[in-house]
Amino acid sequence: xxxxxxxxxxxxxxxxxxxxxxxxxxxxxxxxxxxxxxxxxxxxxxxxxxxxxxxxxxxxxxxxxxxxxxxxxxxxxxxxxxxxxxxxxxxxxxxxxxxxxxxxxxxxxxxxxxxxxxxxxxxxxxxxxxxxxxxxxxxxxxxxxxxxxxxxxxxxxxxxxxxxxxxxxxxxxxxxxxxxxxxxxxxxxxxxxxxxxxxxxxxxxxxxxxxxxxxxxxxxxxxxxxxxxxxxxxxxxxxxxxxxxxxxxxxxxxxxxxxxxxxxxxxxxxxxxxxxxxxxxxxxxxxxxxxxxxxxxxxxxxxxxxxxxxxxxxxxxxxxxxxxxxxxxxxxxxxx
Ligand SMILES: C[S@@+](CC[C@H](N)C(=O)[O-])C[C@H]1O[C@@H](n2cnc3c(N)ncnc32)[C@H](O)[C@@H]1O
Numbered sequence: 001x002x003x004x005x006x007x008x009x010x011x012x013x014x015x016x017x018x019x020x021x022x023x024x025x026x027x028x029x030x031x032x033x034x035x036x037x038x039x040x041x042x043x044x045x046x047x048x049x050x051x052x053x054x055x056x057x058x059x060x061x062x063x064x065x066x067x068x069x070x071x072x073x074x075x076x077x078x079x080x081x082x083x084x085x086x087x088x089x090x091x092x093x094x095x096x097x098x099x100x101x102x103x104x105x106x107x108x109x110x111x112x113x114x115x116x117x118x119x120x121x122x123x124x125x126x127x128x129x130x131x132x133x134x135x136x137x138x139x140x141x142x143x144x145x146x147x148x149x150x151x152x153x154x155x156x157x158x159x160x161x162x163x164x165x166x167x168x169x170x171x172x173x174x175x176x177x178x179x180x181x182x183x184x185x186x187x188x189x190x191x192x193x194x195x196x197x198x199x200x201x202x203x204x205x206x207x208x209x210x211x212x213x214x215x216x217x218x219x220x221x222x223x224x225x226x227x228x229x230x231x232x233x234x235x236x237x238x239x240x241x242x243x244x245x246x247x248x249x250x251x252x253x254x255x256x257x258x259x260x261x262x263x264x265x266x267x268x269x270x271x272x273x274x275x276x277x278x279x280x281x282x283x284x285x286x287x288x289x290x291x292x293x294x295x296x297x298x299x300x301x302x303x304x305x306x307x308x309x310x311x312x313x314x315x316x317x318x319x320x321x322x323x324x325x326x327x328x329x330x331x332x333x334x335x336x
Contacts, residue, residue: 042325047151049076050282050326051315055144058280058313058333061085065141068132068272069093070125070265073150075104081144082113091118092135094125096174096256099159100152122174126264128272139274145265146282149173149252151325157221161252163244166222171252181251182218190214200250200259200287205232205243213247224248249285262288266295270304273336280333289330296334305334 042048055077061067061084069078072093082091095101105120123131125145132138153173154161160170160180169182179187188196194210197203212231218224228244235243253259269279283289289312296308313333315326 042151042155042323044155045152047074047076048323048325049074049080050146050323050329051313051319051331052077052080054313054315054331055146055280055282056080056084058309058331059142059144059278061089061142063087063089065089066137066139066274067091068128068140068143070128070143070145071095071147072101072104072120073146074100074152075108077144077146078104078108078118079111079113081142082108082117086117089117090135090137092131092137092140093118093120094123094128094131095120096122096124096177097150097153098122098174098176100150124261126261126268128265129268132272139277140272141274141277143269143273143277143279144281145279147258147262147288148284160221161248162221163225163248166220169218169221169224171248171255173256178257179255181224181255184251184255185213185224186215186217188214196254197247197250200253201246202286203243203246203250205235208232209243209247221248253287259287259291262291263295266291269295269334270299270336275336277336278333279336280331283330283332284328289332292332296332299334305336308332308334 059067059081061081063085065085067081067085067089069081069091072078072095075093078091078093082089085091093104095104101120101122108118109115119135121131121134128143132140149161153159156162157165157167159175160168160172160182169180169185171181172178185193190207190210193214194206197206197210203209209228209231213224213227216227218227224247225244228247229240232240232243273279281292283292293312296305299305300308309332313331315323315329320327
């Protein structure tokens with residue numbers, strides 16, 4: 001491979017995310033990637049897939065299967081599925097993120113997966129029936145959804161999700177659709193914001209924070225972080241930092257309409273599976289897990305699923321240690 005020099009930056013300390021991390025060029029810096037992973041961190045610009053072995057055990061992909069990954073992200077789960085459905089299976093991969101989707105598509109191609117083996121489409125998983133129809137497959141043998149945001153979205157300050165690093169306050173998975181957090185906050189009333197904080201993040205200080213933030217302008221992520229801290233002067237620092245994360249999460253869920261998409265997806269899911277087909281869903285907070293559990297139970301009672309997970313599956317202690325982002329993950333499954 002032709003050697004490419006890393007670009008030189010003005011000044012001693014590169015300030016832009018794209019210039020800062022050697023991991024953003026993993027082909028040229030594999031040693032840096034290995035070091036970051038060994039420290040229990042996620043290399044910049046990538047995403048460590050969560051509970052891959054457990055997900056495969058639940059989904060049981062077999063050669064020739066038609067599989068769907070509803071949340072392609074960095075493609076970690078997709079790669080593992082592609083290896084098992086080869087040589088004549090096919091993976092349909094969805095994601096709403098127009099920036100990361102083409103990068104992942106290119107990475108999968110470079111890993112040797114041909115266009116005959118996988119199709120990517122920028123689509124919300126609420127539109128899965130239409131995506132399946134476009135692919136000429138009314139039903140799938142296995143469906144995976146790994147909910148929420150990817151580490152690429154969270155860690156890149158330019159995407160406006162980061163509570164730690166300055167960036168334009170955005171929080172949209174698809175930056176060309178809907179309102180950014182910076183556009184939404186000045187329009188929202190305090191009662192509405194308090195409801196959002198409670199419903200989406202179980203935020204215990206919802207009303208106090210909402211009174212302080214609603215209707216105000218925040219251009220950057222750090223302006224919002226500082227304002228949340230200031231809204232809670234009597235709250236201990238550790239608890240305050242949890243509130244900062246919960247507020248970001250709640251606003252993100254709201255502006256991306258994550259619960260609406262999840263509710264639609266859960267409703268249409270049984271009809272998107274072939275008889276005997278399996279679905280696995282990884283979720284990261286109680287608002288999601290409650291919906292999944294309830295929907296699976298109801299569909300089971302109605303005879304739409306023949307079997308569902310009795311208990312939630314969690315990441316192993318080793319995985320939680322190696323990748324702290326797996327700590328809150330919950331895996332549930334159902335079989336049509
Ligand atoms: C946790 S990441 C998935 C990581 C992936 N499993 C991997 O191994 O790299 C979640 C991804 O789902 C996408 N996403 C979230 N909600 C979505 C929705 N309703 N429809 C389609 N994609 C969605 C996000 O843009 C993000 O890329």
